Amino acid sequence: MADPxxxxxxxxxxxxxxxxxxxxxxxxxxxxxxxxxPKYLRLIELHKTVGILLLILVVIRIAxxxxxxxxxxxxxxxxxxxxxxxxxxxxxxxxxxxMPLLGWAMLSAANYPVxxxxxxxxPPIAPQGELLHTVLWDAHHYLAFVFFAVVLAxxxxxxMHALIRRDGVFEAMSPLPGPSMRQPGG
Amino acid sequence: xxxxxxGVGRSALGSWAIIGIVVAIAAIAFVYTAGWLSPQRTTPAxxxxxxxxxxxxxxxxRRNHVKGVCFTGTFEATGAGxxxxxAPMFVRGQYPVVGxxxxxxxxxxxxxxxVRVRGMGLQISAPGQQIWRSAMISAPFFxxxxxxxxxxxxxxxxxxxxxxxxxxxxxxPEFANFGAWAKTAPWTRSYAEExxxxxxxxxxxxxxxxxxxxxxxxxxxxxAVSVPxxxxxxQDPYFLxxxxxxxxxxxxxxxxxxxxxxxxxxxxxxxxxxxxQGRRTVDVGTLVVQDVQPDRDGxxxxxxxxxxxxxxxxxxxxxxxxxxxxxxxRVSYDRRTAEAKYYPRTxxxxx
Ligand code: HEM
Ligand code: HEM
Numbered sequence: 131m132a133d134p135x136x137x138x139x140x141x142x143x144x145x146x147x148x149x150x151x152x153x154x155x156x157x158x159x160x161x162x163x164x165x166x167x168p169k170y171l172r173l174i175e176l177h178k179t180v181g182i183l184l185l186i187l188v189v190i191r192i193a194x195x196x197x198x199x200x201x202x203x204x205x206x207x208x209x210x211x212x213x214x215x216x217x218x219x220x221x222x223x224x225x226x227x228x229m230p231l232l233g234w235a236m237l238s239a240a241n242y243p244v245x246x247x248x249x250x251x252x253p254p255i256a257p258q259g260e261l262l263h264t265v266l267w268d269a270h271h272y273l274a275f276v277f278f279a280v281v282l283a284x285x286x287x288x289x290m291h292a293l294i295r296r297d298g299v300f301e302a303m304s305p306l307p308g309p310s311m312r313q314p315g316g
Numbered sequence: 317x318x319x320x321x322x323g324v325g326r327s328a329l330g331s332w333a334i335i336g337i338v339v340a341i342a343a344i345a346f347v348y349t350a351g352w353l354s355p356q357r358t359t360p361a362x363x364x365x366x367x368x369x370x371x372x373x374x375x376x377x378r379r380n381h382v383k384g385v386c387f388t389g390t391f392e393a394t395g396a397g398x399x400x401x402x403a404p405m406f407v408r409g410q411y412p413v414v415g416x417x418x419x420x421x422x423x424x425x426x427x428x429x430x431v432r433v434r435g436m437g438l439q440i441s442a443p444g445q446q447i448w449r450s451a452m453i454s455a456p457f458f459x460x461x462x463x464x465x466x467x468x469x470x471x472x473x474x475x476x477x478x479x480x481x482x483x484x485x486x487x488x489p490e491f492a493n494f495g496a497w498a499k500t501a502p503w504t505r506s507y508a509e510e511x512x513x514x515x516x517x518x519x520x521x522x523x524x525x526x527x528x529x530x531x532x533x534x535x536x537x538x539x540a541v542s543v544p545x546x547x548x549x550x551q552d553p554y555f556l557x558x559x560x561x562x563x564x565x566x567x568x569x570x571x572x573x574x575x576x577x578x579x580x581x582x583x584x585x586x587x588x589x590x591x592x593q594g595r596r597t598v599d600v601g602t603l604v605v606q607d608v609q610p611d612r613d614g615x616x617x618x619x620x621x622x623x624x625x626x627x628x629x630x631x632x633x634x635x636x637x638x639x640x641x642x643x644x645x646r647v648s649y650d651r652r653t654a655e656a657k658y659y660p661r662t663x664x665x666x667x
Contacts, residue, residue, distance in 0.1 A: 156346060157345070157346065157349045160346065160350035160351075161349045161350070162643075163359075163360070164357060164359045164360075164361075165357070165360075165643065166358055166359065166360050166363055166639070166644065167636070167640070168636050168639040169639075170639045170640075170642065170643045171624060171632060171638070171639045240620065240649060241619055241620070242620070242622075243445045243625060245445075249628060251444060251445035251446070253445070260618070260653040261656065264650075264653050264656075267650060267653075267654070278346060282339050282342060282343065285338065285339065286338075289331075289334065289335045290331075293327075293331035293335065294328055294331045294332070
């Protein structure tokens with residue numbers, strides 16, 4: 131946190147914890163909707179629980195971002211890339227908030243009780259309705275694939291910074307507490 | 317992209333390759349998990365599509381047990397159920413109910429009197445989002461032992477190959493029991509005269525944490541009057557709906573809910589096998605049906621009678637059906653809600 135070129139430790143812990151959770155969500159999501167085996171019930175329970183956990187984590191994460199900010203990108207990064215980075219981060223934050231809310235609202239609109247963490251029963255956050263259910267279902271379904279694509283682009287960009295540009299951007303979010311990053315170009 | 321510093325150019329190609337491989341592995345793993353690379357996987361979508369009658373599914377409506385009527389009423393708990401489950405609706409008292417009587421067919425044009433099996437969807441609600449849903453049928457056991465056998469049955473019965481059913485029956489001997497029941501069991505002229513059985517087993521957990529594996533049945537208090545199937549086949553295509561709406565006007569209709577507790581070694585994972593006589597039973601309460609409403613705009617329309625929607629104190633067992641049913645009922649619900657305009661809440665004209 132003292133290092134202005136890195137995200138705060140809280141932000142880095144949240145980033146990697148949520149990264150694991152979000153990847154889990156994609157795989158559990160598409161796996162559960164394509165099986166009729168008893169795994170289905172365990173997967174959908176996991177999907178709902180981790181999804182609600184992510185909703186809690188993203189609130190903390192946005193608060194931390196607001197409180198601690200983010201290290202500046204390297205000055206020599208081309209402007210279009212900087213813009214793309216900024217925009218994609220807004221998209222990622224947006225999806226991290228919207229996806230769990232869509233999941234919860236979709237189940238509410240379908241009149242299903244939302245049971246998470248092995249027995250906690252959440253109240254509905256949307257009125258029951260066929261049209262509403264369909265709109266929310268479509269949004270949850272299509273945005274999930276958009277989200278996965280954006281995460282893959284984000285992953286490629288992170289690896290590009292780490293392996294090719296070696297400009298300290300990856301180290302700013304590195305999961306390792308480690309020593310201060312190398313100087314770009316040094 | 318221009319490398320920012322000299323010397324990395326040599327390895328840049330390799331680095332790009334690494335990035336490409338990482339992304340490709342992630343994408344392939346995702347597509348694999350989604351089942352796009354395994355066309356032979358039985359998915360809920362395939363299971364639901366296989367239920368469709370030859371003329372295609374009834375758009376906007378349930379993909380099975382498509383015909384029926386809604387009902388409302390109460391569940392009057394005796395309190396005896398608290399000995400085996402801490403489900404709040406077993407505590408002595410009254411709990412609101414929204415249910416649905418139905419006939420077990422996916423064909424919206426099948427006359428009521430020609431459908432061998434009848435069913436009931438039931439939702440019992442207790443405070444605190446504690447909801448118990450089940451979908452039960454009048455047959456005393458299920459035609460097949462596993463969800464994949466059910467899928468095979470759907471494929472065989474819609475197959476054009478002349479020996480498809482013969483081969484299915486040879487591979488699934490349990491099906492013969494069902495055939496024998498279907499031929500010999502009496503038919504009745506009312507939903508009110510039928511029992512409705514969970515067939516699937518579930519786990520009850522008591523307040524002290526003791527578990528038992530159970531099945532339950534709703535036994536009618538109305539005496540069953542046997543009617544020859546030829547007579548029923550000549551009735552109005554909707555006579556069961558009309559009959560129950562008429563009957564309930566004369567007074568509430570009642571069923572006793574009896575929970576049967578499995579003994580060690582009973583086939584808890586196989587709903588095609590009845591449990592032996594003499595098992596411990598508990599009379600947990602009475603279902604009282606007070607009112608009947610049309611399917612298209614009644615309160616049951618928006619309910620998916622998914623048998624895995626359970627209150628605290630009831631959970632799924634080693635029976636593989638509830639999971640398969642839950643996944644299929646979800647797809648059925650997703651489809652019918654998306655098609656709601658094909659099943660308007662007010663009938664376009666008298667049916
Ligand atoms: C970051 C959060 C989330 C992500 C990335 C995510 C992702 C997904 C994905 C990939 C699918 C499969 C889509 C398909 O192939 O049709 C899915 C389905 C589903 N998700 Fe989520 N999800 C999230 C949060 C939630 C939450 C919080 C809930 C509920 C509390 C939820 C409930 C569901 C349900 C019920 C389905 C199945 C829908 C159906 O087909 O009927 N999701 N989700
Ligand atoms: C793998 C096997 C099964 C499949 C694929 C299957 C499929 C379906 C589907 C798609 C529906 C329509 C759900 C909706 O849109 O609300 C349905 C309804 C129903 N099923 Fe099944 N089912 C299976 C096994 C069973 C069993 C074992 C029972 C009885 C013990 C049963 C009893 C019922 C009843 C009573 C309904 C009507 C519920 C209502 O009132 O709406 N099903 N089934």
